[in-house]
Each structure stands twice: as C-alpha cells, then as structure tokens.
Amino acid sequence: MSYEIWVYRLYDVAQEIDLGQIEAMLAHDHPMRRLRLSKVRSKALSFKNPPLTLKLPATSVSLQGHNIPAQVSAKLYDFGVLTVSMRLLISNALYDAPDLPPKTHLLDSHDVDSHDAYTRLRQYASELMLDEPDRLGDVFRRYRDELIARVRPALSGGAYDGYIEDFVIYVFDRWPKAWDPVPILLGEMGTVSEAMRREALRHMYSYSDDTVIVTWDSAIVSDPDGAGDVADLLEFAKAQLLELRYYDDLLDGELTQLYSALEGTPRGLTSGSALFGRGRSRRTRELMRRMMELIVEITEFTGRIENALKVTHDYYYVRIYTGAQALFRMKEWSESIGHKMDVLSQHYQLLSDESTSQRFIWIDTLILILIAVEIIIWLYTLR
Template sequence: MPASLHIRSGALVAHRLLDVANEIDLARAEALWLAHQGQAGRRTRLATATANELTFGVPPTLLRLPSARIELDGIAADAELSVRVYDFGAIVIALRIPAAELSWSEFTRQFNALDRATPEGSPVWRDALRTVLDVIGPALHRPAAQHLEEDYLFAVVHAFTEPMTGVRIREQADIAALLSGETRRLSAQEAAAITEQAYSYFEDDLVVLTWDRAFVYEPRRDSDVIDIIEVANAQLLEMRYYDELLDAELVSMYDLVANASGGLSLLASRRAARLARRLYGLVAEVTQLTERVENSLQVTEDVYLARIYGAALELFRVPRLSAAVDRKLAIIRDTYTALYDEASSRRAELLELAIVLLIVFEIVLALAAP
C-alpha cells in the first residue's frame, strides 16, 4: 500500500441494534421525546433515492442524544450519538466519531479500537438505551424483558488527500484487513473472499460489505448505503426474535396438545378449542408483524441500492431466517387446524351420545310406565 494513501475526512460509525418491544407508537414516542427533552424527533427520509425508487415502509424516527466521550486505545474522542426508532419494535443506537488526517493504517487501527471499545453491554450503549427507554417507554407495546442485540461497524471515507476511484482504492488500500479486524496479513484467497461484496455506482465511490463491517467511500456525503444496511440488520434482529419465539412456542405447544388431547369429554373438547384459538392468535400476530418487518424498506427502481440491500440481506442470512419462521408458522397453523377439527369432532360425538342417551332414557321411561 503506497504511503501516500491518506484519509482527509471520514468517520468511524458503530451501530448497536436492540429489539425492545413488539411494536412502538412512533407518534407517541416523538411527543414524549419533545416533552421531556425539549427537542423534536424527525422521521427519516432517504437522501438520494426518490419515493418511487426506494422508501421506508414506515419512516423511522430519529432522536438526537448528547455526545459521548469514548477512548480509542487510550486516546479520548468525542462521539455523536443518535437513535433511530422503528415501528416494528427495534431501535438502533448510532455512535459516530470523525476521522481526519489519518494514514490508512492509522484509520484501520482506530476502526479496530472502536470495535474493542463498544462491545455488548458497554456503558455507552447501556446509558443511551436507558436514556431513550426512560422517555419513550410508554410508547412501547409489550416491551421486551430481555433485549436481543446485533451490532455493525462502518468505516466511512469522504475524501482522500488525492482524488481516488473505487478501482484505485481496491488496488492500494488493504480493505480486507480493515474489514476482518486481523493484524496479521491475510492470504490472497481470504482477502478476496472478504472483499467479494464490492459495489460502485460512479467510478469515484465504493462500498464493500461483510457480515459485521462495511467500508463506504462516498465523496458526495449523500449516500443512503448506511441506512439500507441498517434496515437489513434490523430485519435480521427481528427475524431472530421471531425464530426464537416460535422455537419456544413449538416446545410448549407439544405439551399443551398432549394435555388437550385424549378422552371423549366436554372438558377435553374445550381445552382443544382454547388451545386452537391461542395458536390461531399467535399465527395471526406473528404473520402481521413479520410482514411489517419485511416491508420496512420498499425497493422499486433504484437498482444500485437494491443490489446492496439484497446483498446485505443475504450476508445476514435474513431469507433463511424468514423461511424458518414461515416453516414454524406452518407447523403451528397445521396444529391449529387439527385441534379445531378435533374439537369439532368431539362436540359432534358428544352431541350424538347425548341424543342416544335421551332416546334410551325415553325408552326406559316408556317401559317403566304402568
């Protein structure tokens, strides 16, 4: 890598995504934030894509937090903090540290230092989460007792000390080291695999994606790339939640089905009917919420951003998780149908038995009459 490759301006960005509720009333959250913090939240719009090309299904609310002080390898840095609130129950805490006048190796070291400084449960995330939930808590519908989490890092460059193209950056910068976090030199095969998901729209921009990090070179400072990767990550978070929820429901469902089955009794029939109604409600609720998650970003015409969004979803394995959720919903749906049919059959059998008993009773009365 040539020594002349220096970053004039850019940023190091860390995202912490948390599932905090089933749903969030964004209008109420905005009103609560304004009342308590004295500043209004604002709905997020994409910077470059038009509504006909790519848009949020329900635009999330952006809340500004006070800046935080964070140490990167013993050096204090001021970080901008913001929170994006999604209606499907996820929030994204974003920490942004300006990066300027750095060599590529220094930029890489600071990026890795940011990763080490912001692990799960670190004070900066914990304090930001508490600040937000203390204010918008009443806007949460069915708050989560435990918060499922995801994280992501962005290394952003707005300008090098000389004009650069995406091709030149890939030739001169060790992007694989930046995105892998490794300090030892990687093999050519591994470096190629790490930087495989690379995209450019103009010749002077570049996006390289991995599972947990991305490099973004955008000299115009108006890219929507970070926003759409954030949405893909939020979808991963929510699909993980529903996958784990349905796993737990399936385990308990088998026990409940066993208890509800067996015996030709009115009580057993009622148990089966109650369980069927519960499962039907679960299927309806999860189906509605997962559809909301899947439609959180609507891509129609912007092919470039659609490619990046699709690549991020594949990297995060969102389609696989979504398919797993669908399979588990199908199992529960089939169980509901079987229970409903069983309850109906039992009621019919009980009715037939009651009719037979009435006939027998009438015959006995007739025979016993003088």
Template sequence: MKDSVWLYRLYDIAEEFDLAKVEQCLAKDRPTSRLKLTRVRPKSIVIENPPVAVHLGQVNVNIDRKPLTGFLTAKVYDLGVVSLIMRLDLPANISYQELHALALHLYAADLEPVFAEQLNYIKKALTQTYTPSSVQEDFNEDFTLFYFRHWDKTRNPVPILLAENEELSEQTITDTLRNSFSYGNRDLAVITWDSALVYDEDGSTDIPDLLEFALTQLLELRYYDGVLSEELNRMYSHIEEAGSFSWYPRLARYRKITKKLMEIVADVTEITEKVQNSLKVTEDVFYARVYGAALAIFRTQAWNNSIQHKISVIQRTYQMLTAEIENSRAMLVEWAIVLLILLEIILGLLKLF
C-alpha cells in the first residue's frame, strides 16, 4: 500500500443485495473478496454480512493537467449500497505544498463520468441480483481520504482536509484536530465530515474500512428518511382524497391507508435496525472510539432522529384513522341496534292487529 488519495462515491441503487449471488456474478470476470479487518481479535468487531469487494482495474486521470493512475475497487453491501473507490497513488516524496495543491484541485475536479461508467458496469453485472430502489432521487455520498505510510506529524493536515487555500484561524484548526485518534506512535487518523487523513506505517486499511461502513450507514439513513418523506406526502394526499368520498367508501379508503402505513413503519424500522447493526464494535476500545466519532461527525444520529420523528407522525396518523374507523363501526352498530328495536316494535304492533 502506497501513499495515496482515496476518492469514495457511495450509491444507494437497491433495496438489498443477495451477496452470495453478487459474489458469484462478479467472480466470473474479476477477482473478488469479502471484507476482513486485519488488526482485530476474533469477535471484537462483528460484521453481520461483510461486503463483496471486486477490483475493477486502473484508469488514467488528469488532475490540474497532471496525469495520475487510479486503481478502482467496488464494494457491494447487502443494504443495497455500492461503494466505488478510486485510489490515486501519490508521487514519492511529494512535498506538503504539492499535496495541498492536489487537495485543492481534487475538490474542483470533475471525475463523475469515470465513476458513472463504473457504476453502470456494476449495475449491468448485477441486474439479476437486486430490486432497484423505490425512491427515484439519486442518493449518493462522496468522501476523500488521504492515506499515508509515511507522514511527518509536524505537518498541519487541516488545510489539506478542508481543501482550503486561505489562512485558517486557530479555532478552526483546533476544532478540526479535535477529532484526531492515535493508538501508537506509528499511526494517526483525523476525521472531518467529508474527508479524513489516515497514517499507518504498517499499511493497515482497517480505519478506512470503518469510515466506509459509517458512510454506508449515513447514506442508508438519508435514503430511508427520503422514503418516509415521500410516504408522508402520499399519505396526506390519500387522506385528503378520501375525505371527498361518502361515509362507507371513505372508511374503506381509511382502512387501506392504515394497512399501508403499518407496512411502511414495520419495513423501515426493520431496515434501520439492520443498518445500525451492520457493524458492531464490541471489545476493541480504540476502534469503537474511531467508529463512534465518525458516526457523530457524519451526523447519523440527526438523520435517525428525523426518521423516528416521521415514524411517530405516521403512527399518530394511524391511530387517528383507526379511531375514526372504530367510532364509525360503533355508530354503525348503534344504528343497527336501533333499527332492530324498531323492527321488533313494528312486528309486535303488527301482531296486535
């Protein structure tokens, strides 16, 4: 593993993937593997269903009119996410100024056509293994990671991570470096909301893999928040439409709406729990700190809170519609009783005459 820059693009393209079938499809043409962290003890980190990684080859790109070789890898997660990583190897003995300039140019570079081409390849190769996402919006995340096996700790990584050319304040530098983690003297990880710097003399990629898992969780929570937003809008339209019908057809519509609402709540609750449990750090304290910090920096809890709020709105709407249905049923029963009493009175009077 050389000093390099890793450019991530994560896409939600499916409801879920059958990774056994994914591995079979991709292994026909290219080498594949399952993710495995290298430095963890057994059971200290639990990955429910490790993603399938496939090597896509190399591509030549120009950054600020300078040719760089990119090595492309894709990872397919059972949650429905495809992660594309372009690793750009850095020239040996690259200076700090050159690295800073590269970070600035990468921030403005348009590499989306390259990623789009690779994503189309993955989609075509896996056509038979997934159902496309129900939300039409293109949900994706991008992230940049600077990876070093040789790093001078006296260098200031903040201008590189923020891709910022102007002089930064001490407060900005302090706030950014607050999310720095080191296990020993030969490693370092600095994490921001859209970039990270990882230094590891031994060449371990465990930290990048943990960050990628956190990004996958963020993407999925964003996706299901979008699903619920669409369902809420649809729910309000259906309720308003049902209000224009007469009594009995309106109740029939309400029953249909409540059934759909409970299906949505059950599905989203199940999926979000699966997302949050896709990786569990149980015994490794250092990795737990890094992973927890990444989730906090990426603000996954804010998206989870948004999902829970929307689920709460749906549940309250369900209760309201259910109450109206029950009240209508009770009223119907009362009218039926009144009619039966009237019928009994009428039959009794007829017998008298």
C-alpha cells in the first residue's frame, strides 16, 4: 500500500483566461500540458477547452511536526479559475520518523493495519481540516500571486479575492480494510455519530478494485492504477461550483443596486418630469443598458461553465462526476442564478414597456400640439 495527500485551493482570478496565450508566454519556463483523462475514452468525457496544467517549484510543509515534501502544480480554467495543488509525499516524510519503530512507516506493507499508522493519518486529516492559523493558505497564496503576476496579460476582468474553495484528497493504491474512512474524511479525532457516518458515506462509488468516497471538502480515492482521473473530475466540479457561487452573488448585488436605482427614479405620469424630463429617460436607458449587458454576460459565462465538460457514456466516471455535482448542489446554484436572471429580465421588460409607452405619449402629445396649432392658425385666418 502507498498513499499521498493532495491538497487544493481554488481561486477566482478573472472573468476569462486565455489559455493559448499563457501557453505561448510560459512555453520555455514551465512544463505544461492540457488536461486529458488517462483512463477514460475521449468520447466519454469531452472538455470543450481543456484546462492548462503547469508544474511549479516544489516545497515542503509541516504536519504534526514532520517536514513533508510537496510537489506543486497549478491548473488554469478558461472561465476564470486558478487551482494550486500540493501533493504531500507522506512516505518520504515518515520513513525516518523517530517515534515509529525501525524500518516502519505508513507505507510499509507490514504496517498497513497498525493503530499508530491510522492514528497518524487521522492527526494529519484533523490538522489539514483546521489549519489554524492558515499556514497552508499563506503558501498557496504565494504561489497564486507569483503565477498571476506572470500571466496577467492573459486575464480578462477583475479578480475576486473572496471566492475560494478548498479540497483534500487522500490517495491510496489500496485502502486497508481495518481502517475507518469516516474520521479521515471529516478530520475528526473524536467519536463520529451514526448520522454523520451515513452522511459521509452517502457518495461512495466502487468499481473492480477502485473505491471513491466524496464529501463536501474531502475525498478518499483508492485505485491501484492512480487517482489522477478521479481527482481531475472532482477538481473540475469544484471549479464549476466556485464560479456559480460568484455569479449567484453577483446577481444578488446587481439586483440590490437595481432596486435602489428604481426607487430613486420618478415613476408614472404624476411626476413633474414624466413627460419632459430628459434626466429620467437617460437614467432609464442607462439602467436598461446595464441590465442587458449583465444578462448577456452572465448567460454567456454560466453557459460556458455548465458546458465545459460533457459526460456521455463512461458509467463509473459519470456516477462520480454527477454525484459530485449533486453533493455540491450545483443544480440548486444554477436554478438560483436562473431565477434571478428571470427577475432581471422581467424588470428589463417592464422598463422597456414603460419606455415605449412614454415614447407613444410623446408622439400623441406632439400630435395634439400640432392639431392645436392647426386650429389656432385656422381660427386666425377666419379673422
């Protein structure tokens, strides 16, 4: 048996990332590749614009007093997400651990069921879950900021520091049957209730020698051939979730501003400027323009996010990916965005109808004025 711990931070860094431009910019500086699932037929899972993976300089992190080497990479998605991931190489860190018996460490085949090895893994999981203070966060942010500084010309739109997702995957070539996965997934050192246990194991998938268990912010992947494909799918789902969260919050803010603007705009024909106030018409046009821009922008970007990966007929990976989408409540996020877009469209239509009515009122008023002028002229000619 062997295992590693893969730790992820996902950041919203732009509205759009030009992956081709980054490939050209960093071609001679970083090993890079487009994402391609190694064990899945290309027709079964299709990326519209595969994310770009970059290898970054290695580092080390401290867990439970052990200095653990970590391989670091970044992944860039065209819809504006940057992921920094660390693969913690547990075997290298624990081989010479002073508090374990000689020639014994977590990857030793004679020690896979030992209480010490399992307890140590639980301690790692608990520390990663808490991460107080945010020591790992500081390391991740340093990698993020250094990479953003280098690829900034390829980023379109602003960065949104408040939108971050984190995730941990415990990767095994064989999961010891004597080990309970639930405390690892939850980062829990105490006793786990039956209700929490059932919830943690709700998204468990098995196929041949493979087992995958997914929770909101962690997963266990046991696969003799490697966990790369499953990890990439889970990361992709998290990246989609991050962007849907952003656009849902963006719509909340825009609707609040819209209501405030509407309250400050005179309504109906009773206001002194209803017929002849150019200021009101200008404000209405500005509101309508902003609303239309927002509708077009969000429709385009949410469509890109939701259609970034097409899953067709690889049943095992379809179950994992769609199960992760259900767990992350992506359908609910999409429905929330759709509802707010409907509200925005309804307000746009109301303003459009009112603007049209105002134009007709202007035309009718001008016609009445012209008729009155004609009558006055006619009366004048009778004198």
